[in-house]
Amino acid sequence: MAALIPAVAGLLLLATPLAAQEGGGSHAIALHGTPKYGPDFQHLDYVNPEAPKGGEVKLMAFGGYDNLNPFILRGQAAAGSGLAFETLTTSNGDEAITEYGLLAESIQVADDRSWVSFTLRPQARFHDGKPVTVDDVIWSFETLKEKGHPLYRTYYADVVKAEKTGERTIKFSFRNGNNPELPVIMGQLPVLPQHAFAGRDFAATTLEPMVGSGPYKVVDVQPGRSITYERVKDWWAKDLPINRGRYNFDRIRYDYYRDLDVAFEAFKAGAYDFRQENSSKNWTTGYNVPAVQSGQIVKEELKHQDPQGMQAFVFNIRRPIFADLRVREALNNLFDYEWTRANLSYGLYQRTKSYFANTELASTGLPSPAELKLLEPFRGQIPDEVFTKPYEPPKTDGSGNIRANLRTALGLLKEAGWDLKDGKLVNGQGQPFRFEILLVQADMERIVQPFVRNLERAGIQAQIRVVDSAQYQNRTDNFDYDMIIERFPQSLSPGNEQRDYWESSRADLPGSRNSIGIKNPVVDKLVEALIAAPDRDSLIAATRALDRVLLWNWYVIPHWHDTVYRVAYWNRFSHPAVAPKYGLGFSDTWWVDADKDAKLAGSPRRTGQ
Structure with a gap:
């Protein structure tokens, strides 16, 4: 993709039962049967709901960036820029074809699939404290379609109308009922604050941090070198069941490298913490270093069921x-x-x-x-x-x-x-x-x-x-x-x-x-x-x-x-015993383990060379 765009992957929707949803709304929509997690679920099965918060993680990014708006065609979006934003609904790593309410507390789908309606959570807030409103949803939809990445025009081509039907309710009407995934697509609409873009050209690149409603916000911008995100301590959605035990790092920093060989050597020297290894040569021959032999660097192969395209x-x-x-x-x-x-x-x-x-x-x-x-x-x-x-x-x-x-x-x-x-x-x-x-x-x-x-x-x-x-x-x-x-x-x-x-x-x-x-x-x-x-x-x-x-x-x-993730990381993290079926889950389910971190900090960490 030309720009980092929050996930709007095609997930076919045949929500069940549609008639019940139309009457009172549902917490989730699923392809077949019912969602795995009912309306009273407390947390996802693949998280540790008691995972401690804290610590900073350093990651590697390749190339450079000149834009903090991941929703447009122009410029290179910064790594991790989707962390600052939220959508009406969200998926999870246990189910490939189910969406749960995030900014929206309930979802209604017409029996003939000709419209979908979302009711916003009253507590939903942007980082500047202003509430997320139906007007923000409508403005986001219209702006992304008109000025956003061309991808959005494709996704929303069969949406004929967005209208406010209640103080916290938005309804999207479709051209017909022959595009059954549209309710899911509209649930994955990124919602942006209309007030924060007053007098600004949405289609222009920017290095000014954008206001979002997600778990992290940008706190340090060093173009060509790094970008740092900080966990929002009073994040409005931190106690939602879908988020419990997730987003545990206090700070996430991406350091940019223009040479992948240099980046690999930097990892072994302790310059950053976690690496998903995509080089068979590195995996087979490149980790024969003292830090791996001593256990300071951990190598793991994690099975997954992800589609590979x-x-x-x-x-x-x-x-x-x-x-x-x-x-x-x-x-x-x-x-x-x-x-x-x-x-x-x-x-x-x-x-x-x-x-x-x-x-x-x-x-x-x-x-x-x-x-x-x-x-x-x-x-x-x-x-x-x-x-x-x-x-x-x-x-x-x-x-x-x-x-x-x-x-x-x-x-x-x-x-x-x-x-x-x-x-x-x-x-x-x-x-x-x-x-x-x-x-x-x-x-x-x-x-x-x-x-x-x-x-x-x-x-x-x-x-x-x-x-x-x-x-x-x-x-x-x-x-x-x-x-x-x-x-x-x-x-x-x-x-x-x-x-x-x-x-x-x-x-x-x-x-x-x-x-x-x-x-x-x-x-x-x-x-x-x-x-x-x-x-x-x-x-x-x-x-x-x-x-x-x-x-x-x-x-x-x-x-x-391949059907495994090959990862290497400095031994300062823990992760849940149960892995998600789909996705690696590092940035949202792992945590800094205080005991491991202290042990690693007390040992000579730069022994990987």
Whole structure:
């Protein structure tokens, strides 16, 4: 995403029972059945309700920032900036498809799902002490839609009216009842103080801390160096059951690094406290240091059930060289995943074969009857393999010899009008096949370089360019690249956000997440079928059908994913015995353990080098 935007992930809503909610309102809305936590619950199961408050935690952020407004397209939002703000409802790490009232104390949904209504809590307050009002909600909705990140216009496209229906009640009316997740989306509306923006341009970047209503507020801004948040001691929502035992750190500071290798060494030297390790090389070989051996640094692998989405080399098919499906398939044959996993990933991770990896939404085998019902009308408009073959990315034997894949690739390229002449791949006009791979993380070069060497074997000239985070964001916002590495995150119930990923209307809109540049009417129709799915089985079928069409169009070269969080941290924390099913939960469920902290403080901490 171009900016840090508080979660508005697609979560399909079929609230039950709707009629009961319409009468008196509910504390929560759920996909199927009833929410796990009833109206009288005291705390979430994966928290320690008696967790002590206190202490400061230092974290690492990459690149830089020039903006404290995470709701707009311009600028780079600061790490953690969502901590200062709240939404009408909130999710939890136990349930992927249930929302509980936060700023709203109750939720009502029309029986035909044509509207949703929220009643605000009377005690809800912004950091400046002013109450959160219905006018603030309406102003936030209208402002985000008009001046906020383009993503909001997609999410709210089917909302036709926001109106005040009571002193503390707001009602959102929808175009029709065919978009069942809209009540959830409106619950995830960030609510901002209208009075704090009087005379200010909402769409302009700012380094002035914004007034929110969340558990933390900004207390120190050092652009290019750090940003610090402080827990709001008199936070109005601290005693709500949904928050009990959460947000335990008194201060959270993000220190910025422009080099990831430097950041890793800084962690081992004690410069910051906690690290989620995404480098297989670091995890396997980089922690053989005294601080780990002595127990001062703890390494843990924490299992999770999070959807993994798709990380991949992404083709920008706005570029003519990538417009042909056969070209994209050919380049898939030139990425030697098996060799990469064995030699660069130390045998960790597994190949991603779906845009909805690690979920029941991922397509497998051949299409089911329910999928075929959606796909058959498009026979002849989509690749035949959608109907005849289970998707598998090209494989090698892992030896580094890709001769068979190279032959396949050159055959496909020849069909697409490219010939190998004097060691260079050229088209009918004699123009060489040349493109740039744009990176923001220099450590990814070790993954990309072997791919570039394989491209060279096919006569393709590929150049790696590493840019700083500001330039990278600007170029990706404006689709100024040939190929990038990107991850398409997913939820367990995809919905409206799929428009921003794949639909034709988003392909030329700066800041959209349609980084591929897809303009495919079949994809458009499958996305709309997914959004309108009336039940879970229909949603699964529509998502799998969409997955197949995306995969067999070879829009990306899939990378890998994993089912564990690999974390390392200085041994001054404790965490609940029960972990959330979804998410890591560090910043909102862990706490500084006074005994461990004192023991660590009394030992020579900088022994990691």
